Amino acid sequence: MHQTKVKVAEDALDANTTIATANRADFDRAEVAVVNLMSAPGAGKTMLLERALAERGDLRVGVLEGDVQGSIDADRLSALHVPVVQINTDSGFGGECHLDANMVRSALAELRLGELDLLVVENVGNLVCPAEFRIGEDAKAMICSVTEGEDKPLKYPLMFRSCELVVVNKTDLLPHLDFDLEALVANIDRVNPEATVMQLSARTGEGVERFREWLFGVADRAPAGG
Amino acid sequence: MHELSVSSAIVETVIRHADGRRVSTVHLQVGALRQVVPESLDFYFAVASRDTLCEGAELDVELVDALMRCRQCACEWDPAPEPLHSGDPAAALPRFRCPACEAAGAEVLAGNDLLIDSIDVETQPAVAGNGSSNGRDPRDLLRGR
Numbered sequence: 001m002h003q004t005k006v007k008v009a010e011d012a013l014d015a016n017t018t019i020a021t022a023n024r025a026d027f028d029r030a031e032v033a034v035v036n037l038m039s040a041p042g043a044g045k046t047m048l049l050e051r052a053l054a055e056r057g058d059l060r061v062g063v064l065e066g067d068v069q070g071s072i073d074a075d076r077l078s079a080l081h082v083p084v085v086q087i088n089t090d091s092g093f094g095g096e097c098h099l100d101a102n103m104v105r106s107a108l109a110e111l112r113l114g115e116l117d118l119l120v121v122e123n124v125g126n127l128v129c130p131a132e133f134r135i136g137e138d139a140k141a142m143i144c145s146v147t148e149g150e151d152k153p154l155k156y157p158l159m160f161r162s163c164e165l166v167v168v169n170k171t172d173l174l175p176h177l178d179f180d181l182e183a184l185v186a187n188i189d190r191v192n193p194e195a196t197v198m199q200l201s202a203r204t205g206e207g208v209e210r211f212r213e214w215l216f217g218v219a220d221r222a223p224a225g226g
Numbered sequence: 227m228h229e230l231s232v233s234s235a236i237v238e239t240v241i242r243h244a245d246g247r248r249v250s251t252v253h254l255q256v257g258a259l260r261q262v263v264p265e266s267l268d269f270y271f272a273v274a275s276r277d278t279l280c281e282g283a284e285l286d287v288e289l290v291d292a293l294m295r296c297r298q299c300a301c302e303w304d305p306a307p308e309p310l311h312s313g314d315p316a317a318a319l320p321r322f323r324c325p326a327c328e329a330a331g332a333e334v335l336a337g338n339d340l341l342i343d344s345i346d347v348e349t350q351p352a353v354a355g356n357g358s359s360n361g362r363d364p365r366d367l368l369r370g371r
Contacts, residue, residue, distance in 0.1 A: 002349040193323040193330035
């Protein structure tokens, strides 16, 4: 059997990037900015969003909620009277562990983008795969809680490197833990020295205001109305 | 599991370029910044390629070292940690801050790729018809279907 070499020269994630670019164009047309919020399971994404979105003034915020199964988080956020669309990834991949551009795209039809200033995508809890797949977002942020260990940036550098903001959550628990906050911050600096690091407690609300300012500030990155 | 997502993306891209021909080798360049474990990639590639034109194909992985360039002083360096047994504990940690001027901003010159460079295909069409796959999602195998 003869062999022929075929030049491909294509990144394996190009197909995803193409769809992410199409999402981006839709977001721009609708003048909506998009934040991709990621973390390990249980780091506090939903509670932090509950806290932050409770006081949103006139800002029109929507949430795209990614989970393998169920709508527990979406139900919690719906209580704040923000439009929430649930994506369950179990139909895609035997329990897909992340949202990719195509999954987000398929959910866009259910969202009235034109009625939003800011869309927050709460990704599936996972520190690995979500870092690989762009969805067309303006900003990527992650939450790392103090119950997870200060070595996490060294173990999941791709995730920490992909985010412009690292939120350190559950600081109210620090008195009960042998957690070295300085070591965590130093490790974040080793893998992503450009990241903004914010310490807060979604539970007590301490420090949440700063996160809220950052989150709502992303809305200004959407193209201005014409 | 990350390698499964990546493998599926590789198989889909390769099939698009195979044009109905059976694939014998996929030449892939994997950047050090992608956190891909070659052995794990081999395993999941075999799973993701089952019942496709890539089934049985060899994955030829070339690892590409990372290279950063400082936006302040243009210093270039490899941010990867050295093995623990190298002797210097500080060197066993990654360093994405410029080692020369300590600036934070740097661009990635190399190490971010998951590049399918080329594929070796058999010149006789593998099957009649479009041959792109048998219509099954290879990932169904993982669900035991």
